[in-house]
Amino acid sequence: MQNRKKIAIVGVGLIGGSLALQLHEKKLSSKLIGVEVSANNARDALEEELVDEIKPFDKAITEAEVIILTTPVNTLSKLVPEVLDKIDNQIVIDLGSTKYDIIKSINGHPKRGRYVATHPMWGTEFSGPKAAVRGAFEGKAVILCNKEDSDRDALEWVEKMFTKIGMRITYMDAKAHDLHVAYVSHISHITSFALANTVLEKEKVESAIFEIASAGFESTVRLAKSNSSMWVPIFLQNKENILDVLKEHIAQLSKFKEYIENEDAHNLKALIIDANKIKRILK
Amino acid sequence: MQNRKKIAIVGVGLIGGSLALQLHEKKLSSKLIGVEVSANNARDALEEELVDEIKPFDKAITEAEVIILTTPVNTLSKLVPEVLDKIDNQIVIDLGSTKYDIIKSINGHPKRGRYVATHPMWGTEFSGPKAAVRGAFEGKAVILCNKEDSDRDALEWVEKMFTKIGMRITYMDAKAHDLHVAYVSHISHITSFALANTVLEKEKVESAIFEIASAGFESTVRLAKSNSSMWVPIFLQNKENILDVLKEHIAQLSKFKEYIENEDAHNLKALIIDANKIKRILK
Numbered sequence: 001m002q003n004r005k006k007i008a009i010v011g012v013g014l015i016g017g018s019l020a021l022q023l024h025e026k027k028l029s030s031k032l033i034g035v036e037v038s039a040n041n042a043r044d045a046l047e048e049e050l051v052d053e054i055k056p057f058d059k060a061i062t063e064a065e066v067i068i069l070t071t072p073v074n075t076l077s078k079l080v081p082e083v084l085d086k087i088d089n090q091i092v093i094d095l096g097s098t099k100y101d102i103i104k105s106i107n108g109h110p111k112r113g114r115y116v117a118t119h120p121m122w123g124t125e126f127s128g129p130k131a132a133v134r135g136a137f138e139g140k141a142v143i144l145c146n147k148e149d150s151d152r153d154a155l156e157w158v159e160k161m162f163t164k165i166g167m168r169i170t171y172m173d174a175k176a177h178d179l180h181v182a183y184v185s186h187i188s189h190i191t192s193f194a195l196a197n198t199v200l201e202k203e204k205v206e207s208a209i210f211e212i213a214s215a216g217f218e219s220t221v222r223l224a225k226s227n228s229s230m231w232v233p234i235f236l237q238n239k240e241n242i243l244d245v246l247k248e249h250i251a252q253l254s255k256f257k258e259y260i261e262n263e264d265a266h267n268l269k270a271l272i273i274d275a276n277k278i279k280r281i282l283k
Numbered sequence: 284m285q286n287r288k289k290i291a292i293v294g295v296g297l298i299g300g301s302l303a304l305q306l307h308e309k310k311l312s313s314k315l316i317g318v319e320v321s322a323n324n325a326r327d328a329l330e331e332e333l334v335d336e337i338k339p340f341d342k343a344i345t346e347a348e349v350i351i352l353t354t355p356v357n358t359l360s361k362l363v364p365e366v367l368d369k370i371d372n373q374i375v376i377d378l379g380s381t382k383y384d385i386i387k388s389i390n391g392h393p394k395r396g397r398y399v400a401t402h403p404m405w406g407t408e409f410s411g412p413k414a415a416v417r418g419a420f421e422g423k424a425v426i427l428c429n430k431e432d433s434d435r436d437a438l439e440w441v442e443k444m445f446t447k448i449g450m451r452i453t454y455m456d457a458k459a460h461d462l463h464v465a466y467v468s469h470i471s472h473i474t475s476f477a478l479a480n481t482v483l484e485k486e487k488v489e490s491a492i493f494e495i496a497s498a499g500f501e502s503t504v505r506l507a508k509s510n511s512s513m514w515v516p517i518f519l520q521n522k523e524n525i526l527d528v529l530k531e532h533i534a535q536l537s538k539f540k541e542y543i544e545n546e547d548a549h550n551l552k553a554l555i556i557d558a559n560k561i562k563r564i565l566k
Contacts, residue, residue: 046382070391121497122498172491180489195532201531204463210467213426220506224559226559260518261522276507
């Protein structure tokens with residue numbers, strides 16, 4: 001591993017802030033420069049000592065050797081080409097939850113090689129610098145996409161960075177990435193949001209309903225606290241894949257509905273036994 | 284509190300076994316007698332020292348002062364009247380997740396007063412005696428239904444029992460209970476089962492899908508490991524309420540589908556902001 005690097009983090013919220021803590025702890029950074037459009041977030045990021053200083057975008061880009069972009073995915077497809085236009089030989093990575101549109105936005109860009117597309121599979125339902133978690137990312141998967149389009153030195157540094165903070169690297173084509181995350185991340189958020197709305201709708205007339213909420217309810221609904229500024233752009237950028245999964249999920253729910261309507265214990269049992277196969281994967 | 288009582292637990296699985304541990308720990312039992320139709324469960328219950336001995340149903344009923352029924356809800360609506368036919372002055376309680384059908388099954392029974400209808404809001408996705416958890420139930424809610432139909436001494440003992448094991452008692456009419464649990468427990472299980480089947484369906488052709496599963500996915504899907512023998516009877520006994528919630532949930536999911544199809548960021552954001560109101564309830 002080379003010497004520590006000056007690292008700019010554009011967007012010092014839950015993800016950027018948690019990564020900043022790890023970059024410092026694992027001695028990957030000689031200096032951490034935050035860029036924030038929100039004055040509140042900028043203040044909180046300094047107060048929580050996530051970054052050493054807050055600088056304007058252009059200054060941070062120029063000074064840093066590594067630039068990490070952690071803004072919502074709709075802004076990333078504008079920001080990544082903009083940053084590549086401005087850099088010399090810096091390494092640029094983004095941590096967005098979709099990859100295809102972002103990569104498409106810099107297709108053929110002369111600095112394409114300086115960019116590494118990444119998606120660390122970690123998050124919580126909270127947001128902002130104060131939600132940053134020490135030791136986050138450890139033991140989790142990170143997906144690197146289309147690595148053959150990144151310069152070797154940039155890719156190697158990014159691989160070492162994720163390895164040092166304890167992540168397990170998986171490589172994927174951007175299209176496959178977007179499909180897979182629709183199944184193992186994006187759909188879970190939609191079901192949680194929809195479940196919260198289902199129950200909140202009922203609560204208007206039945207105020208006692210939450211006194212008895214159990215841990216099972218809490219675990220299926222907690223993602224419904226997640227931030228709309230992050231998730232609306234993800235749902236729109238990954239529209240086609242998400243619609244496929246959502247249609248399948250509604251079809252699966254409709255089977256439960258049909259079998260319950262028909263009091264078909266045999267088929268209900270079969271559906272549940274199928275679902276129990278998830279034990280192979282979730283211990 | 285009176286002296287310790289001889290307590291029979293009919294069904295020494297996850298729930299019965301976890302309760303047995305607490306009854307002993309809180310010095311509520313002078314003796315714990317297990318009743319089990321499964322020879323494996325009987326052996327495991329003794330091995331884990333959940334109960335002092337396993338006895339045949341009739342002998343256990345006769346010997347015990349308190350009889351706790353923890354079998355699946357379809358068997359409870361036969362078992363509760365059968366037990367009331369056989370007892371003298373014992374206290375009988377069940378811990379089932381539905382209450383209306385069970386209470387209906389003993390409407391007008393001469394021993395109705397000896398029975399207390401209860402539903403402790405605790406469980407995990409695992410089952411059997413080996414899944415029993417020490418300290419379970421603590422800090423959770425327990426619902427007592429139609430308490431005016433229980434004899435005062437029976438009700439008081441049961442209230443003291445739940446208080447001693449650390450539960451927060453809520454009273455409800457059986458009909459209201461069944462409606463409320465459809466919202467805060469039963470629907471969560473259906474969405475988890477359906478989500479597991481959605482993803483497992485995809486996994487047949489995309490085997491890499493689970494390498495990248497995140498904590499969010501795990502929390503929304505973990506209930507899909509739950510046991511069909513417990514849940515099929517619940518879905519059928521609480522059919523009408525569950526169908527109401529399920530239809531509302533499918534309607535909520537269909538809104539997400541429609542707004543994603545139309546790339547309607549404004550309305551998607553409004554749906555998520557509505558869902559975020561769950562923060563009022565889940566901290």
